[in-house]
Amino acid sequence: GAGVSQSPSNKVTEKGKDVELRCDPISGHTALYWYRQSLGQGLEFLIYFQGNSAPDKSGLPSDRFSAERTGGSVSTLTIQRTQQEDSAVYLCASSPRRDNRETQYFGPGTRLLVL
Amino acid sequence: AQSVAQPEDQVNVAEGNPLTVKCTYSVSGNPYLFWYVQYPNRGLQFLLKYITGDNLVKGSYGFEAEFNKSQTSFHLKKPSALVSDSALYFCAVRYLSGAGSYQLTFGKGTKLSVIP
Numbered sequence A: 001g002a003g004v005s006q007s008p009s010n011k012v013t014e015k016g017k018d019v020e021l022r023c024d025p026i027s028g029h030t031a032l033y034w035y036r037q038s039l040g041q042g043l044e045f046l047i048y049f050q051g052n053s054a055p056d057k058s059g060l061p062s063d064r065f066s067a068e069r070t071g072g073s074v075s076t077l078t079i080q081r082t083q084q085e086d087s088a089v090y091l092c093a094s095s096p097r098r099d100n101r102e103t104q105y106f107g108p109g110t111r112l113l114v115l
Numbered sequence B: 001a002q003s004v005a006q007p008e009d010q011v012n013v014a015e016g017n018p019l020t021v022k023c024t025y026s027v028s029g030n031p032y033l034f035w036y037v038q039y040p041n042r043g044l045q046f047l048l049k050y051i052t053g054d055n056l057v058k059g060s061y062g063f064e065a066e067f068n069k070s071q072t073s074f075h076l077k078k079p080s081a082l083v084s085d086s087a088l089y090f091c092a093v094r095y096l097s098g099a100g101s102y103q104l105t106f107g108k109g110t111k112l113s114v115i116p
Helices: none
Strands: A005-007 A011-015 A018-022 A030-039 A042-050 A053-056 A065-069 A075-079 A088-095 A108-115 B003-005 B008-016 B018-019 B024-026 B032-038 B044-050 B056-058 B063-066 B073-078 B087-096 B104-107 B110-115
Touching: A011 A018, A018 A108, A030 A075, A030 B104, A042 A065, A042 A075, A042 B018, A042 B032, A053 A065, A075 A088, A075 B003, B003 B018, B003 B087, B008 B018, B018 B044, B018 B056, B024 B073, B032 B063, B032 B073, B073 B087
Parallel strands: A011 A108, B008 B110
Antiparallel strands: A005 A018, A018 A075, A030 A042, A030 A088, A042 A053, A065 A075, A088 A108, B003 B024, B018 B073, B032 B044, B032 B087, B056 B063, B063 B073, B087 B104, B087 B110
């Protein structure tokens, strides 16, 4: 079956611009996670969705970052007024339900470069 | 607080030799441990996990991992390395955050190079 998909695969933007990153989870997966992978910080949790609600936004690094999920499926991560330190690979993952025994399945990521 | 340590940034092994990628963890409560592999310009691929039961867990591509509670370790192993195993490997522990999400905390990753 189809895995987690993300778009775009690569994004180059200028400092100060807004960007939107999209994630399509595996069909039927109710839990969705965003992570960021950067050279200096490794893999960091950003935000968690259960259905359309986001009970855990504790990993979002600043108020420039926001995310939403609609229809219990597609999620969009928005970064406003991008900064160079936002350059990273943004990874989305989904799992069937909210359970710590469940595997999280990752998408290929969006590689963001802020010039 | 939970944490994962991968003490080796890089592991080199000759093709056909056994390989080990080390991981130690710290978590309150029961540990739920995962290994993922990342190939260049790709996302993370799930290899295996330990939830409960046998300490030796078998996963994809011939990999296995041994859970050792007394040493708080979860080392990844393979009896005979292939050149195609060359990649970046991440160990992770899953835990319940205060906000109610089952996040993964990752180690820094270990780059495995299998030499022909």
